Structure formats: structure tokens, C-alpha cells
Amino acid sequence: xxxxxxxxxxxxxxxxxxxxxxxxxxxxxxxxxxxxxxxxxxxxxxxxxxxxxxxxxxxxxxxxxxxxxxxxxxxxxxxxxxxxxxxxxxxxxxxxxxxxxxxxxxxxxxxxxxxxxxxxxxxxxxxxxxxxxxxxxxxxxxxxxxxxxxxxxxxxxxxxxxxxxxxxxxxxxxxxxxxxxxxxxxx
Numbered sequence: 001x002x003x004x005x006x007x008x009x010x011x012x013x014x015x016x017x018x019x020x021x022x023x024x025x026x027x028x029x030x031x032x033x034x035x036x037x038x039x040x041x042x043x044x045x046x047x048x049x050x051x052x053x054x055x056x057x058x059x060x061x062x063x064x065x066x067x068x069x070x071x072x073x074x075x076x077x078x079x080x081x082x083x084x085x086x087x088x089x090x091x092x093x094x095x096x097x098x099x100x101x102x103x104x105x106x107x108x109x110x111x112x113x114x115x116x117x118x119x120x121x122x123x124x125x126x127x128x129x130x131x132x133x134x135x136x137x138x139x140x141x142x143x144x145x146x147x148x149x150x151x152x153x154x155x156x157x158x159x160x161x162x163x164x165x166x167x168x169x170x171x172x173x174x175x176x177x178x179x180x181x182x183x184x185x186x187x
Contacts, residue, residue, distance in 0.1 A: 025085035026059040032092035068104035091152030109140035
């Protein structure tokens with residue numbers, strides 16, 4: 001077969017390495033809340049400002065109630081849009097009766113990123129102790145689009161963004177990052 005390596009020949013795969021240049025990404029922010037409006041959405045405001053301060057572009061923003069079908073519809077629209085690189089969701093990750101973000105969005109993921117939730121809870125433990133076990137924060141990949149689901153508090157969004165997400169969406173983060181994976185996600 002043409003282009004195939006010969007038996008015993010070493011194959012060199014593209015590396016997931018950091019770059020020297022920043023790559024701005026188009027990101028969406030979704031707030032899940034039955035009680036907030038865009039006028040008092042401090043968590044969504046924080047994420048929108050933080051991603052812009054980091055050099056990314058806010059592609060779209062929405063606020064929806066805890067309704068798994070409306071959440072799926074909105075996120076499905078964004079993951080179907082090739083211009084969207086990632087989605088930041090805040091809210092609906094707890095244990096109350098209406099918290100349904102994981103149930104709504106996990107079925108949309110092609111691949112889960114279990115390390116995100118694990119790391120988020122480990123970092124949160126240092127800030128809020130055992131209360132972190134109530135967080136069902138998660139992340140994954142859907143149609144080549146990153147999705148990060150964070151708790152609804154502004155402090156939890158700050159923790160997730162500043163201590164995990166910001167660095168992983170920065171192509172300059174070494175030794176590797178999610179931003180430089182983006183072009184290879186649909187191969």
C-alpha cells in the first residue's frame with residue numbers, strides 16, 4: 001500500500017506540542033439557572049470576560065432553565081457549528097431535583113474527559129473541603145468541540161477557568177494542551 005511504512009520502519013506521528021503563538025478560539029457560554037437572568041448572571045459574566053481577557057472570542061451566550069431538552073438543543077446547535085471551538089457551561093451540576101446538566105449533556109459527548117472533573121474536585125477540595133463531592137463538574141468532546149461543565153457559583157467558575165481551562169485552551173501551554181489538538185480532532 002502506497003504511503004504505508006515498511007515492516008520495522010519507525011513511524012513518526014504528529015506531536016501534541018505547545019506552540020509559540022496564541023491561537024484565539026471561538027467559545028460559547030451557557031448558564032443553566034432557574035433563578036438568574038442575563039442581568040444578574042455573575043458566573044456567565046465572569047466566564048465571558050475571562051475568555052475575552054485571555055484572547056479568545058465569545059461566539060455566543062445563552063441562559064436557560066434546568067431543562068435537559070432545552071440544554072441539549074442549545075448545545076447541539078453549537079457543537080454542530082464548525083465555527084465553535086468550545087463551550088463553557090455553568091450551573092446545573094449539583095444534586096438538587098432540577099440539576100440536570102450532566103444528564104442533559106453527557107449523552108452528547110463523543111469522548112469524556114474524566115481527568116477534568118477529577119482535577120476540578122481535587123483543586124476545589126483545597127478551597128471548600130468535602131463539599132466538593134457535591135460537584136458533578138465534567139468535560140468532554142462532542143463533534144470536535146470541547147465542552148466544560150462547571151458549577152454555577154462564580155467562585156467555582158473562577159477556579160475551573162483559572163486553574164484548569166485557561167491553560168488548556170492556550171496553545172502555548174507546555175508540554176501539551178487542548179488548543180493544539182483542535183485541528184486533529186476530526187481526523
